[in-house]
Amino acid sequence: MRESSIEKAFEKFSPSSCVFVLSIDENKKPGGMVASWHMRCSQEPQMHAVALWKLGNTQKLISESKEFVISVPNKSLEKEVKFFGNNSGKNIDKFKETKIKTQKSSKIKTPILTDATINLECKLVKKIDTKGDCFIFIGEVVAAHINEKKDKILFTAKKGDKRSFLEIW
Amino acid sequence: MRESSIEKAFEKFSPSSCVFVLSIDENKKPGGMVASWHMRCSQEPQMHAVALWKLGNTQKLISESKEFVISVPNKSLEKEVKFFGNNSGKNIDKFKETKIKTQKSSKIKTPILTDATINLECKLVKKIDTKGDCFIFIGEVVAAHINEKKDKILFTAKKGDKRSFLEIW
Numbered sequence: 001m002r003e004s005s006i007e008k009a010f011e012k013f014s015p016s017s018c019v020f021v022l023s024i025d026e027n028k029k030p031g032g033m034v035a036s037w038h039m040r041c042s043q044e045p046q047m048h049a050v051a052l053w054k055l056g057n058t059q060k061l062i063s064e065s066k067e068f069v070i071s072v073p074n075k076s077l078e079k080e081v082k083f084f085g086n087n088s089g090k091n092i093d094k095f096k097e098t099k100i101k102t103q104k105s106s107k108i109k110t111p112i113l114t115d116a117t118i119n120l121e122c123k124l125v126k127k128i129d130t131k132g133d134c135f136i137f138i139g140e141v142v143a144a145h146i147n148e149k150k151d152k153i154l155f156t157a158k159k160g161d162k163r164s165f166l167e168i169w
Numbered sequence: 170m171r172e173s174s175i176e177k178a179f180e181k182f183s184p185s186s187c188v189f190v191l192s193i194d195e196n197k198k199p200g201g202m203v204a205s206w207h208m209r210c211s212q213e214p215q216m217h218a219v220a221l222w223k224l225g226n227t228q229k230l231i232s233e234s235k236e237f238v239i240s241v242p243n244k245s246l247e248k249e250v251k252f253f254g255n256n257s258g259k260n261i262d263k264f265k266e267t268k269i270k271t272q273k274s275s276k277i278k279t280p281i282l283t284d285a286t287i288n289l290e291c292k293l294v295k296k297i298d299t300k301g302d303c304f305i306f307i308g309e310v311v312a313a314h315i316n317e318k319k320d321k322i323l324f325t326a327k328k329g330d331k332r333s334f335l336e337i338w
Binding site: 047148 | 170171174178181183208210215218220281283287299300307310312316322337
């Protein structure tokens with residue numbers, strides 16, 4: 001065990017799960033991104049947290065709509081994961097560009113992804129300023145959906161500059 | 170995609186990374202647990218968050234010492250992961266019982282784990298009440314250590330009542 005740069009340690013801390021974080025604007029138009037920085041944070045009630053860059057578009061959508069969807073992808077959505085991860089919703093309609101399949105949520109207005117493995121509908125409970133470069137959004141999970149045809153979930157791994165995806169379990 | 174219980178959706182959301190979360194008491198005696206509910210939450214500065222059950226022992230240690238270590242295990246620590254995960258530090262000295270190998274941190278007082286893949290030293294920045302059953306602890310990562318002899322990290326997976334461990338990447 002030897003001391004290293006913090007950056008290098010996080011590079012080694014791989015792979016990590018990656019999920020779509022989706023929300024809507026004031027016209028109910030959906031937007032979103034892909035994030036690895038997310039975690040469960042309560043079981044009673046069920047809550048999920050996600051850390052989003054303060055200058056990004058998705059954090060703005062969630063701050064205003066007070067809701068979000070966590071959508072857990074599988075290999076069949078790898079192309080869409082890359083597109084959502086590499087483009088900003090400020091300039092582009094990611095849903096329209098990728099033609100990603102969506103369907104209605106049951107308790108919120110943000111749509112869920114039809115081909116994901118899992119969808120979690122969340123109502124915003126708290127937005128926290130970390131004093132770093134992200135806000136943490138804590139949502140109560142108010143409904144969930146699972147895809148009977150899919151079992152695995154997608155992970156992202158980075159070695160040097162190269163990012164790859166692997167489907168696990 | 171069909172609606173399911175939230176519990177069932179989280180069961181399907183597997184595997185997940187699991188890490189040791191370590192801290193010290195007022196006599197500098199180390200304690201800790203194993204948690205899957207953790208995430209990065211800032212890059213500038215580097216920060217890491219972990220959600221811990223409000224009634225547990227580790228949250229008490231961190232609340233008082235204002236520091237913690239995130240130690241990322243590999244297969245060689247599977248036995249210790251199970252022990253730390255299945256016992257409460259209120260009744261037992263997990264370090265003593267498992268004889269887990271530790272060494273000095275560089276910037277805080279909580280020790281790091283010699284045989285882990287990665288160790289992150291964190292100074293507490295914020296403790297958040299989620300309004301659920303956990304507190305979220307946000308730490309600034311002030312030092313990091315990597316194990317040149319280890320590359321993989323341990324994941325935990327649950328199918329029904331059965332929990333298993335797999336080493337990935």
